Amino acid sequence: MSEAADLEDLPGVGPATAEKLKDNGFDSYQGIAVASPSELSNTADIGESSASDIINAARDAADIGGFETGATVLERREQIGKLSWGVDEVDELLGGGVETQSITEVYGEFGAGKSQVTHQLAVNVQLPAEHGGLEGSAIFIDSEDTFRPERIEQMVEGQDDEALEDMMQLHGIVGEDEAADATDDALMADLVESVLDKIHVAKAFNSNHQILLAEKAQEIASGTQDDEFPVRLLAVDSLTAHFRAEYVGRGQLADRQQKLNKHLHDLMRVGDLNNTAVLVTNQVASNPDSFFGDPTQPIGGNILGHTSTFRIYLRKSKGNKRIVKLVDAPNLPDGEGVMRVEGAGLKNE
Secondary structure (H helix, E strand, C coil), X not given: XXXXXXXXXXXXXXXXXXXXXHHCCCXXXXXXXXXXXXXXXXXXXXXXXXHHHHHHHHHHHHCCCCCCCHHHHHHHHCCCCEECCCCHHHHHHCCCCEECCCEEEEECCCCCCHHHHHHXXXXXXXXXXXXXXXXXXXXXXXXXCCCCHHHHHHHHHCCCHHHHHHHHHHCCCCXXXXXXXXXXXXXXXXXHHHHHHCEXXXXXXXXXXXHHHHHHHHHHHHHCCCCCCCEEEEEEECCCHHHHHHCXXXXXXXXXXXXXXXXXXHHHHHHHHHCCEEEEEECEEECCCCCCCCCEEECCHHHHHHHCCEEEEEEECCCCEEEEEEEECCCCCCEEEEEEEXXXXXXXX
């Protein structure tokens, strides 16, 4: 019932309207059911009343919007995946890793390792499940010109031999029953190329473009769910850079927060509809009123604080050591872990 071809069965949806909805990522009943009337109205060029009727019909067809028992919620949460950082202390801190269907925010000052995390998870998501991966692909929205394919190559080569051998089999570099030599340069080059092919990268030039890319990400993610490597990670590095640069001063704060709020909900929808982990990095500011403790605080205000399911604070330590602090989570206690940022990627302390 959720196939794109069935959209014309909804009241008021003809071929032209169905085509507009599909072109904008609304290609299933579930996707329409969680949209707002104004959003659908602008997308399909129809009145808000008609949009409300379409949304209600989609909710009935997709069986969305009603109450359910806690046991049903627990059963559904068993489908949630956990994406490993590859660092034992951090994975334990996060209850197994970064959750799918959630927004995980990583913030810290420049050089703390935020972009290292996004690169590492873009690699780890392609690992076999027994090595902490989700056997999926990644989308990388780059707003600060941070994505480097050379770093991806280093992190692939930095996996241990057993993970590399299993990864080569998963990616079809060698057959399932064929032994893979992790030291073979030709096989390694093929694996790196395969990993890079499964990272969809787009550079965001301003906040409006970034919002459009989030909508495009939903289209890409939904289109890959039946593929061998469905999208299982959406990384945005950084979430707030353009918003911070374009909306300056208190007079524009309300407009910035409203726009940021919509963007976050677009990202959340990608995660919810496609069982995808959403990882966003955030910049920080110094609080001059703080006389005791760490004056560093994330920007984005309460909008970002309430929307992020998990908030992680990275801070520098001696040398290549980084402190990873879990600041907020709905089901986990606060705590800290230690990792190292090495040439081979994120490693245990």
